[in-house]
Amino acid sequence: MHTLFFFQTAVKRLEAAGVAAAENDARLLFEHILQAPRYIWPGELDGDQQQLIEEMVTRRCNREPLAYILGKMWFYGLELKAEPGVFCVRPETETLVETALNWGSSESKTAENLEALDLCSGSGAIALALQANLPNWQVTGLEQSSTALGNAQENAEKLGLPVRFEQGDATVVNPQWRSKMSLVVSNPPYIPPRTLPAETTYEPAAALWGFGEDGMEIPAKIIEVAWEYLLPGGLFLMEHDDIQGEATVAIARKLGFSEVQTRVDLNNRDRFLYARKPQN
Ligand SMILES: C[S@@+](CC[C@H](N)C(=O)[O-])C[C@H]1O[C@@H](n2cnc3c(N)ncnc32)[C@H](O)[C@@H]1O
Incomplete structure (x- = not known):
């Protein structure tokens, strides 16, 4: 599937679920799976990437904190581990x-x-x-x-x-x-x-x-x-x-x-x- 189309769909799903910073969260989830900043994402996603992103977007639509989904968070320039609990x-x-x-x-x-x-x-x-x-x-x-x-x-x-x-x-x-x-x-x-x-x-x-x-x-x-x-x-x-x-x-x-x-x-x-x- 075309990456940018899939991205726009993810943003719409997150917005519909009431996620406050839908575009930002979708970008971070895509960057996490694709291991690349937005400007060098591939044109197409393979099946595995699509499935992983789909699962993460669903978790975020269920309003799980982004940090728990990514397993990390950032504070004052430091990257920290994040997990439930x-x-x-x-x-x-x-x-x-x-x-x-x-x-x-x-x-x-x-x-x-x-x-x-x-x-x-x-x-x-x-x-x-x-x-x-x-x-x-x-x-x-x-x-x-x-x-x-x-x-x-x-x-x-x-x-x-x-x-x-x-x-x-x-x-x-x-x-x-x-x-x-x-x-x-x-x-x-x-x-x-x-x-x-x-x-x-x-x-x-x-x-x-x-x-x-x-x-x-x-x-x-x-x-x-x-x-x-x-x-x-x-x-x-x-x-x-x-x-x-x-x-x-x-x-x-x-x-x-x-x-x-x-x-x-x-x-x-x-x-x-x-x-x-x-x-x-
Ligand atoms: C609002 S969180 C803040 C955590 C961290 N300081 C931060 O800013 O991200 C409050 C923390 O206090 C801990 N906590 C709650 N009651 C406590 C107590 N009586 N003694 C020590 N830690 C406590 C919780 O487990 C939690 O990690």
């Missing part, structure tokens, strides 16, 4: 990483033996992006799920990045990290009760829901734990839902954080908490 990192989170890196790079000029901790590290996306760009820092990731932890360790090994990933509960203070960290970051489960896009039904529930009527149960604990881990002058950044700006700011101020702000994402929605531990 592990949260698919979202591009919005890159804004938090950008802020952490701007701050971390200037810290690197004046201090040594700097440590960063990523609470609820999932696939390792944030911790790995930090380590790739702050090579002199010791970066640690903490994650509860053994499947996610395994993927994070595999990602670190493949990328040659020396992040330490540990298994544990991020809502409980681990005494070994008390007053040790210059930087604590987190993208914890925070979603309040609401209807989510169909794709999320494939992702682990423990990665999504923040619990409580406003989804703040887990994020509130993470803010408290981060306070314990930070050194004076250290920075805490935590992604949250766009309805949680006020609540996260209030908790951080009550604990004693300074420079407390809600930062917005590229769509101008309240997206993450910025808070410093006072110097003394």
Whole structure:
């Protein structure tokens, strides 16, 4: 069958199934099977290629996340393993990483033996992006799920990045990290009760829901734990839902954080908490 005709048919099927970026997803599926960028696709598809693409398009029409179908995802220029059981990192989170890196790079000029901790590290996306760009820092990731932890360790090994990933509960203070960290970051489960896009039904529930009527149960604990881990002058950044700006700011101020702000994402929605531990 003619490749471009088959491609247009795939785009139409994805659009009809409600897939938001139908053309982009179809292109990535075709490139994955054909192992070639769009401008050098062959004029015709053979039977095997047609069948493989057909199967993948059907999975995407069933709203399985693209990352699970491809077995990989991209974050801050890094290619990461993706598989069911592990949260698919979202591009919005890159804004938090950008802020952490701007701050971390200037810290690197004046201090040594700097440590960063990523609470609820999932696939390792944030911790790995930090380590790739702050090579002199010791970066640690903490994650509860053994499947996610395994993927994070595999990602670190493949990328040659020396992040330490540990298994544990991020809502409980681990005494070994008390007053040790210059930087604590987190993208914890925070979603309040609401209807989510169909794709999320494939992702682990423990990665999504923040619990409580406003989804703040887990994020509130993470803010408290981060306070314990930070050194004076250290920075805490935590992604949250766009309805949680006020609540996260209030908790951080009550604990004693300074420079407390809600930062917005590229769509101008309240997206993450910025808070410093006072110097003394
Ligand atoms: C929203 S996902 C974020 C993953 C990763 N940080 C990212 O941005 O792609 C939240 C992660 O927190 C983990 N998690 C949930 N509760 C946890 C807890 N109490 N302690 C540690 N990790 C937890 C989930 O397994 C999931 O991997």
